[in-house]
Amino acid sequence: MSKAKASILIVDDEEPIRRILSRKLEAEGYTCVTAEDGREALWKASNKDFSAMLLDIKMPGQSGLEVLTQMNIDHPDTAVIMITAIAESGTAIAAMKSGASDYVMKPFNMHEVIEKLQEALERRESVLQNRSYQQCLEERVEQQEGQIGQVHREAVEALVREQLALEKAYGMADSERKTEPDSVFVQLAKALALVTEMREPYLRGHAEQVRSLATQIAVSLGCPDQVVQNIGFAALIHDIGKVVIPERILFKKGRLSRTEYSEVKKYPMVSVDVLRDVEYFKDVMPIVESQQEWYDGSGYPNKLKREAIPLGARILAVADAYDAMTSIRPYRPSMDQEEATSRLREGAGTQWDPLVVDTLLRMLDRPQDDVQEHPVTT
Numbered sequence: 001m002s003k004a005k006a007s008i009l010i011v012d013d014e015e016p017i018r019r020i021l022s023r024k025l026e027a028e029g030y031t032c033v034t035a036e037d038g039r040e041a042l043w044k045a046s047n048k049d050f051s052a053m054l055l056d057i058k059m060p061g062q063s064g065l066e067v068l069t070q071m072n073i074d075h076p077d078t079a080v081i082m083i084t085a086i087a088e089s090g091t092a093i094a095a096m097k098s099g100a101s102d103y104v105m106k107p108f109n110m111h112e113v114i115e116k117l118q119e120a121l122e123r124r125e126s127v128l129q130n131r132s133y134q135q136c137l138e139e140r141v142e143q144q145e146g147q148i149g150q151v152h153r154e155a156v157e158a159l160v161r162e163q164l165a166l167e168k169a170y171g172m173a174d175s176e177r178k179t180e181p182d183s184v185f186v187q188l189a190k191a192l193a194l195v196t197e198m199r200e201p202y203l204r205g206h207a208e209q210v211r212s213l214a215t216q217i218a219v220s221l222g223c224p225d226q227v228v229q230n231i232g233f234a235a236l237i238h239d240i241g242k243v244v245i246p247e248r249i250l251f252k253k254g255r256l257s258r259t260e261y262s263e264v265k266k267y268p269m270v271s272v273d274v275l276r277d278v279e280y281f282k283d284v285m286p287i288v289e290s291q292q293e294w295y296d297g298s299g300y301p302n303k304l305k306r307e308a309i310p311l312g313a314r315i316l317a318v319a320d321a322y323d324a325m326t327s328i329r330p331y332r333p334s335m336d337q338e339e340a341t342s343r344l345r346e347g348a349g350t351q352w353d354p355l356v357v358d359t360l361l362r363m364l365d366r367p368q369d370d371v372q373e374h375p376v377t378t
Contacts, residue, residue: 006121007031007048011041011067012056012083017106021054024110025117038062045075052079052120054104054113057091065095072099077128079120206323211235213319213360220359223311226283231312234287238316241270265300268292287312291320296350306353314353318344318360321352337364 008030010021015036022032033048035041037059045053053071057064068080082103084092092103101120104113214235218228245267249260256264272289275281290304290313297305325340335343341361348357 006051007033008117009033009035009041009044009050009053009078011035011038011053011059011064013037013059014056017056017083020108021113025114028114030117038064038067041067042070042074045071045078049075050078051124052081052101052117054081054083054117055100056083057095058085065091065098068095068098068100077124079124081116081120206327207236207239209323209327210238210316210319213323214315216363217315217319217356217359218312220363221311221315221356227312230284231287231315233281233284234291234312234316235319237271237275237281237284238288238291238320239267239271240274241267241272265292269301286310287316289313291316293317294351295348295353299351309353314356318352318356321347322360 008025010018010025010032011034012018012021013036018034018036022034025032033044033050035044038061041053041055042062055064055067055071064082068082071078071080076099079101080099082092082095082100083106084103085106092100092105096103101123102116104116211232215228215232218231223231245263249256249263268289268291272285275285275288287310289301290309293299293302293304293309293313295306295309295314297303322340322344325335325343326337327334341364344352344357344361348354
């Protein structure tokens with residue numbers, strides 16, 4: 001930002017100081033406005049955006065620290081430089097910890113004032129540019145998400161049209177369609193799962209493994225056949241929304257930032273959006289949407305808790321977590337069964353439904369020959 005475009009608000013209860021600062025800075029090309037106390041400063045700041053503020057710490061009425069606090073709330077993009085006497089230097093340092101850009105001491109060295117002001121404005125400009133870049137990046141990500149989602153929706157629509165054509169060709173009755181699982185939709189679910197696994201090699205076989213575990217848990221809990229079938233479908237397609245997560249986040253080995261985690265949290269709703277208009281999956285979508293809800297209500301996207309979370313989603317969450325923990329991921333090696341089951345026990349009642357966790361643990365303790373698999377019918 002050029003000096004001619006930078007507007008400075010000078011706040012001091014001493015008129016000579018306001019006059020000196022204003023005259024010197026205007027000679028440097030800055031536009032200056034003055035205020036004699038905190039109340040006037042905040043009023044002027046509410047009516048005009050200032051690039052920076054020179055703010056006296058010790059003033060009648062509102063102190064400089066009180067004005068700084070309000071400026072941080074109402075005008076966080078204004079760089080604030082505190083004006084202080086030598087005896088108040090400790091307070092000035094505390095002000096910097098509270099958000100001030102810098103401080104200058106009385107009596108002034110004008111060269112130092114101008115230098116520190118320029119540095120504060122440069123830092124401000126850098127922050128604004130980074131924010132603009134971040135917003136541009138987020139807009140591009142949203143655009144890519146929309147494009148990817150559209151491709152998936154078009155693929156789904158094409159398969160649905162194929163199914164309708166097959167039904168017409170073979171004269172399948174409505175009653176048959178509702179009672180017989182449709183192989184075209186099974187293939188659709190598996191194809192979408194394969195797209196995700198091709199992008200993330202470490203997920204290869206994950207959807208099928210989760211489907212196997214989830215349907216076994218559902219059978220053990222006595223779920224009706226149609227519910228078991230829906231859980232199987234949900235397991236196959238639960239990760240398809242991850243196609244919109246940038247690879248730099250998917251394959252990051254360290255801890256995710258808050259912004260990166262926000263990107264990850266979008267994927268259940270993207271999965272739902274891709275298949276929203278497919279009538280066949282209407283009972284599957286609530287399971288997919290709620291797969292990341294926590295039993296204690298601290299999950300996402302809807303903060304559901306306990307029985308408000310669909311049973312299928314509670315089952316899917318446990319099956320997904322166990323398979324993920326016992327598989328290699330970019331950020332960690334795989335866990336053995338003992339460590340994974342210990343993690344499940346620790347999270348039972350907070351992240352996961354205790355009944356579902358207990359059911360899986362009892363299944364894992366049984367001999368493998370006793371485990372009944374409930375396949376998705378093809």
